[in-house]
Amino acid sequence: MNGRPPPVTRFAPSPNGPLHLGHALSAIVAHDLAQAGGGRFLLRIEDIDGPRSRPDLADEFRRDLEWLGLEWEEVPAQSTRLATYAAAAEALKECGLLYPCTCTRKEIEAAGASEGTDGLIYPGTCKRTGPDPARPAAWRLDTEKALAEVGPLTWEDDLAGTIPVDLGGLGDVVLVRKDLPASYHLAVTLDDAADGVTLVTRGADLFAPSHVHRTLQALFGLPVPRWHHHALLTDDSGQKLAKRRGSPALAERRQAGEDGRMLAEQLRLRHLRLGT
Structure with a gap:
């Protein structure tokens, strides 16, 4: 190969x-x-x-x-693997790269959130004003801080070639959900590294999230696989x-x-x- x-x-x-x-x-x-x-x-x-x-x-x-x-x-x-997810989230919190968010989807829509490459782009409400302490919180990645931490990144797709990381169409994604110990983004990135996956294959509908996963790999110092979005x-x-x-x-x-x-x-x- x-x-x-x-x-x-x-x-x-x-x-x-x-x-x-x-x-x-x-x-x-x-x-x-x-x-x-x-x-x-x-x-x-x-x-x-x-x-x-x-x-x-x-x-x-x-x-x-x-x-x-x-x-x-x-x-x-x-x-x-729940302990692994919890430890990774705590590490990001300690670095100031996660912030709590109590907004509902309806509140995000009402705030005028724009449509991104993978759903609505969170408008940063809780980052600006703080979360509601009386409500359960998810934890979002502060993408601006994260990219400042890791610098410019790229990832390789077998079909699309070299792709520069761009989180602009995704916004501050959720890494720890209100109801689950980890979001898809956090869990799959850690799992693929733990399992030694070197070629991530998945449908083209998951192309955009790969920008997030490449960023997380850089933040955690994980091996970087190739991707193949069919x-x-x-x-x-x-x-x-x-x-x-x-x-x-x-x-x-x-x-x-x-x-x-x-x-x-x-x-x-x-x-x-x-x-x-």
Whole structure:
């Protein structure tokens, strides 16, 4: 693989709903890139979504991957790593890089927040006026301070090339949620480093968050992987497949007797047609 060491990739689903074809494609891309480079393909269950995380679904995920003909190494689930997330958040707080925020989504919208590359850009209300001490707080990254700390950064995507870090379209993202010990941004960055992931594969809808993850890697002094953001599968209306839209579950197809390996080959061919 261009003289690089064998890649380590991963598939990291959350057991809060069944896997669909979009998940299958992501798993296949990660699996095949690892296999092509003589590397390792990891499975990590991201199970810190409170009561929405269901152990039975994690078991279904394993059966789905086996049905697709994939082989993997499983690494510890996120629920075993809570102390790591807490320590990392405390370190950022001590450096003055996190601040508490008690704003609700409605309050953020009412404050005239603009639309960014990954949702609404937080207008900095609590940074200016302070949080409401009577309400639970999330903790946001002060991106201006963070970038001043690390200086100019870039990251490498297999398809898009060298990308300068730009947090302008994201704003002060949440790293510790009100209801969870860590946001996706913090947990996935720490987990990928702990698991030795060297090639982060995921859908193009997660391109923008990679700016945050590269910044966190610099703040924590973590190894920097490469990225590979593949095109998304869409439904007949052109929308990406999603659990919340009821996209057909892999488990239903598996239980109906469909040939999983044949489906995987069809997804590979579809992926080739997408050009990624």
